[in-house]
Amino acid sequence: MLYIVATPIGNLDDITFRAVDVLKSVDVILCEDTREALKLLNHLGIKKRLISYYRDNERGRLKTALSLLLEGRDVALICDRGTPGVSDPAYLLVREAYKNNIPVTPVPGPSALTAAMSVCGLPTDRIVFYGFLPRKKGKKRKIMEELREREETIIFYESVHRVKETLGFIKEVFPDREMTLCRELTKKFEEIKTGNVSDVFEYYKDKEPKGEFVIIIRGKN
Known part of the structure; x- marks a missing residue:
C-alpha cells in the first residue's frame, strides 16, 4: 500500500x-x-527507515520506491510541509503505483493552499492555483499577464527571496485588485494581510520578508 500523508505546515x-x-x-x-x-x-517518537524523495531525484528514486511496493511493503510519502502532490512530488509515483495495481490511499490533512483559502476573505468557489511562479522575470511577468484575464481567484506560492520582486510585478499587472498575502501560516509569526494590491505592496515595501508566502488575488470582475 502507498500512503500519501499530509504533515503540518508549521504547527x-x-x-x-x-x-x-x-x-x-x-x-x-x-x-x-x-x-x-x-x-x-x-517529535512523534517514531523511528523508521527514511529514503529521500524530492523533485531533483524523483525519477531516479521511482525504481527504488516501486520495488519496495512490489515486494509488499507499506510505504508512506510525505513532503517537508503540507500535502504531497500540491507543488511537491507525488504524481509520478502514484501513477506508477496504479500501473502496477498497487493500492494508493490519501491521508488528508494540512495544506498551505487550503489554509490560505480559508482565511483569505476572497471567493474560493473557483480558483486558479499556479504553485510557484517561474524565477525568471520575463516568464513571471508573462504568466501574470495571462492570469490577469482570468475570472477565478488566483493563488500561488512564493519564496522569501523573491516575494518583494513578485509584489512589485503584482502592483504593475493587477493594480486595482483585492489581494491577501499569508505568511508563516500556523507558525509563531503568522501574518495575514488583506486589502488592495497597492496597500499590501506598501505594507511590505520597507520590510525584510521572512518565512513562506501564499499570495491570493481576486479574479477579473
Missing part, C-alpha cells in the same frame, strides 16, 4: 491521529528532506 499539533498511526505502521517513509522528516518523527 506540529496539526498532525492528524490517522497520519500518526500510518507513519507508525509503514515499513518505509519517502520524504523530501530527511532532516525535516526527522524533526517531525522525533
Whole structure:
C-alpha cells in the first residue's frame, strides 16, 4: 500500500491521529528532506527507515520506491510541509503505483493552499492555483499577464527571496485588485494581510520578508 500523508505546515499539533498511526505502521517513509522528516518523527517518537524523495531525484528514486511496493511493503510519502502532490512530488509515483495495481490511499490533512483559502476573505468557489511562479522575470511577468484575464481567484506560492520582486510585478499587472498575502501560516509569526494590491505592496515595501508566502488575488470582475 502507498500512503500519501499530509504533515503540518508549521504547527506540529496539526498532525492528524490517522497520519500518526500510518507513519507508525509503514515499513518505509519517502520524504523530501530527511532532516525535516526527522524533526517531525522525533517529535512523534517514531523511528523508521527514511529514503529521500524530492523533485531533483524523483525519477531516479521511482525504481527504488516501486520495488519496495512490489515486494509488499507499506510505504508512506510525505513532503517537508503540507500535502504531497500540491507543488511537491507525488504524481509520478502514484501513477506508477496504479500501473502496477498497487493500492494508493490519501491521508488528508494540512495544506498551505487550503489554509490560505480559508482565511483569505476572497471567493474560493473557483480558483486558479499556479504553485510557484517561474524565477525568471520575463516568464513571471508573462504568466501574470495571462492570469490577469482570468475570472477565478488566483493563488500561488512564493519564496522569501523573491516575494518583494513578485509584489512589485503584482502592483504593475493587477493594480486595482483585492489581494491577501499569508505568511508563516500556523507558525509563531503568522501574518495575514488583506486589502488592495497597492496597500499590501506598501505594507511590505520597507520590510525584510521572512518565512513562506501564499499570495491570493481576486479574479477579473
